[in-house]
Every structure is written in structure tokens, then in C-alpha cells.
Amino acid sequence: MKRFLIPSLITALSLVLIVFMYGNSASKVHRDGTFVAASQGDKYGYVVVTLTIENDKIKNVAIKEFDGFGVEKLYDVYGAYFPILKQAHETLAKRIVEANSWQVDVFTGATGTSKKVMEAVKFALEKAKVEPSQTKYLSGTFMGVSDFTARGHAVAWVTIENDKIIKVVFEETTPSLKDGKPVLDAAGRQVWVFKGGDYPWPEFHQAKEAIAKAIIEKQTYQVDVYTGATSSSNKFIQAVQRALEWAKARQ
Missing domain, CATH: 3.90.1010.20 (Sufe protein. Chain: A)
Known part of the structure; x- marks a missing residue:
């Protein structure tokens, strides 16, 4: 009896494990990893985010912003003209991680930057989807x-x-x-x-x-x-x- 019971138990546990693993992977919306995306650009520039995702959770958001010439807005340089830029980036990154979403409140006094950061995160999440997009390019x-x-x-x-x-x-x-x-x-x-x-x-x-x-x-x-x-x-x-x-x- 034991000879038949042990293989049957192993088979049953294997099936449960397969179903568990398949169920978990099938329910995931985003792949794990690091994804980089840019917002749309205009005469004022664009934003690039580096998004780290683990188990469908946004773990980290790194933000860089570029001006209309494609030059990075360094805090020590651009801060002379727009001193809240660093605070805006840090606050938006924190809000996005906490909300686990690109849809967060804009940072007061930095509406343009906020919208570009959120859009870049939205695009990064699109690139990270388990089910690939049916289009080659974002619009x-x-x-x-x-x-x-x-x-x-x-x-x-x-x-x-x-x-x-x-x-x-x-x-x-x-x-x-x-x-x-x-x-x-x-x-x-x-x-x-x-x-x-x-x-x-x-x-x-x-x-x-x-x-x-x-x-x-x-x-x-x-x-x-x-x-x-x-x-x-x-x-x-x-x-x-x-x-x-x-x-x-x-x-």
C-alpha cells in the first residue's frame, strides 16, 4: 500500500506546485526587472525614469529630466533657476512607490515636471507588461x-x-x-x-x-x-x- 501511496502523493504535490506556479505567473501584470522610459518631449524637454518592479510592485523610481536642448537638468545647475526640482523629483518618486501607480498628485509649483514624470512611469509600466503590446510604438x-x-x-x-x-x-x-x-x-x-x-x-x-x-x-x-x-x-x-x-x- 505504501509503495503506491508515496508516488501518488509526490504526483499530487507536483500538480499542486505546477498549478500554483502557473496561477501566479498568469496573474502577474508586469515582468520583474528594471525598465527605462521617457515621457513625450516638447520645447522644454522630457523626463526619463528608471523603474524597478518586483512581484507587480514598484520598488524604486529614479528620475532624470532634460531640457529642450537635450541637456540634463543637474540639480546644482538648474536649481539656481528652479530650486524645487530636486524636491519635486524625490516627492513624486516616493508617491509613485507608495501608490504603486503612475497616477499621483502633481507636485505644487512643478506641474509640467509632474506630468512628464507620471507619463514616463506610465510608459515604463507599459513596456514592462507580461502581455506584450499589440503595437510597435507608443503614440x-x-x-x-x-x-x-x-x-x-x-x-x-x-x-x-x-x-x-x-x-x-x-x-x-x-x-x-x-x-x-x-x-x-x-x-x-x-x-x-x-x-x-x-x-x-x-x-x-x-x-x-x-x-x-x-x-x-x-x-x-x-x-x-x-x-x-x-x-x-x-x-x-x-x-x-x-x-x-x-x-x-x-x-
């Missing part, structure tokens, strides 16, 4: 920044709707100068300005329009450079590639 306008060089970098705002690129806007920076010398911020970083409509290089302005048009038509960042503006073209293309990375619905 919205995402900001991408090319590599920084001594001569400047490009910024792209890419708008996506229903997995289609419907709008691309470019800007390119040039160093801010005073008396012929570079202007630096409190952290010793180059301060940038955008090349305006009076920038004396026709091919640059033509490239902005031509590359944006080609990307929309081909629905990819992989397009030809514009003759006479190779450097700017490569920066524009790289900026769009990075904007599309932020827009991905799955990590």
Missing part, C-alpha cells in the same frame, strides 16, 4: 538627441500615431559664445543655442525639410543624407533613431 511626440560634439548636436521631435510616423521636426545646436568665447554653465558644460532661420548655409535648411519628408515617406530613420549637409544629416538621422527607441512599446 505621442518623442524627443531624440544625437551625440554631442564640439560643433553641436541635433534634436528631433518625432510624432507617432497608430504606429505611423506622422511628423518630424529638427533643430541643430551651435555653441553659445560671448566675446568669442564659449559660454559654460555652472557645471562647466557648453551652453547651446539653436541655429536660426538666418543660419547662412542653404543646404542645412533644405536638409531639415528633405530628411523629415523622407523619414515620413519611408517610415524609417534609415534614409539618405542630404548632399551638401552630410554632418547635419547624420545628426538628424541619429536623433530620430533615438526618438524611436524611446517610443518603443516593449523593452
Whole structure:
């Protein structure tokens, strides 16, 4: 009798364990891990969050904010203009962990920052879902920044709707100068300005329009450079590639 009882008991326990494990995994909404996402971008910049999830609980939120040139808003630098930025980030992160949700109260005096932080967390949770999204991209306008060089970098705002690129806007920076010398911020970083409509290089302005048009038509960042503006073209293309990375619905 015992010979039959022990194997039967083992089989029953194994089945219970399998059902328990399957039930737990099937009920999970988000995968465990660390997920990075950006909010939508505008002329004031965007927010990037790094979200740590464990057993469907938000364990930690790290926040970085970038300005309209794609430069990180360091507390020691940006705090001179917006002293509550650090407190806003820390308070919002705490509220999100406690609520286990991206939907929390805005931080008084930092409404724009609050909305971008919450949106970035919302997007990170979307990327972390166990059941993958049916779309390749999130909908919205995402900001991408090319590599920084001594001569400047490009910024792209890419708008996506229903997995289609419907709008691309470019800007390119040039160093801010005073008396012929570079202007630096409190952290010793180059301060940038955008090349305006009076920038004396026709091919640059033509490239902005031509590359944006080609990307929309081909629905990819992989397009030809514009003759006479190779450097700017490569920066524009790289900026769009990075904007599309932020827009991905799955990590």
C-alpha cells in the first residue's frame, strides 16, 4: 500500500506546485526587472525614469529630466533657476512607490515636471507588461538627441500615431559664445543655442525639410543624407533613431 501511496502523493504535490506556479505567473501584470522610459518631449524637454518592479510592485523610481536642448537638468545647475526640482523629483518618486501607480498628485509649483514624470512611469509600466503590446510604438511626440560634439548636436521631435510616423521636426545646436568665447554653465558644460532661420548655409535648411519628408515617406530613420549637409544629416538621422527607441512599446 505504501509503495503506491508515496508516488501518488509526490504526483499530487507536483500538480499542486505546477498549478500554483502557473496561477501566479498568469496573474502577474508586469515582468520583474528594471525598465527605462521617457515621457513625450516638447520645447522644454522630457523626463526619463528608471523603474524597478518586483512581484507587480514598484520598488524604486529614479528620475532624470532634460531640457529642450537635450541637456540634463543637474540639480546644482538648474536649481539656481528652479530650486524645487530636486524636491519635486524625490516627492513624486516616493508617491509613485507608495501608490504603486503612475497616477499621483502633481507636485505644487512643478506641474509640467509632474506630468512628464507620471507619463514616463506610465510608459515604463507599459513596456514592462507580461502581455506584450499589440503595437510597435507608443503614440505621442518623442524627443531624440544625437551625440554631442564640439560643433553641436541635433534634436528631433518625432510624432507617432497608430504606429505611423506622422511628423518630424529638427533643430541643430551651435555653441553659445560671448566675446568669442564659449559660454559654460555652472557645471562647466557648453551652453547651446539653436541655429536660426538666418543660419547662412542653404543646404542645412533644405536638409531639415528633405530628411523629415523622407523619414515620413519611408517610415524609417534609415534614409539618405542630404548632399551638401552630410554632418547635419547624420545628426538628424541619429536623433530620430533615438526618438524611436524611446517610443518603443516593449523593452
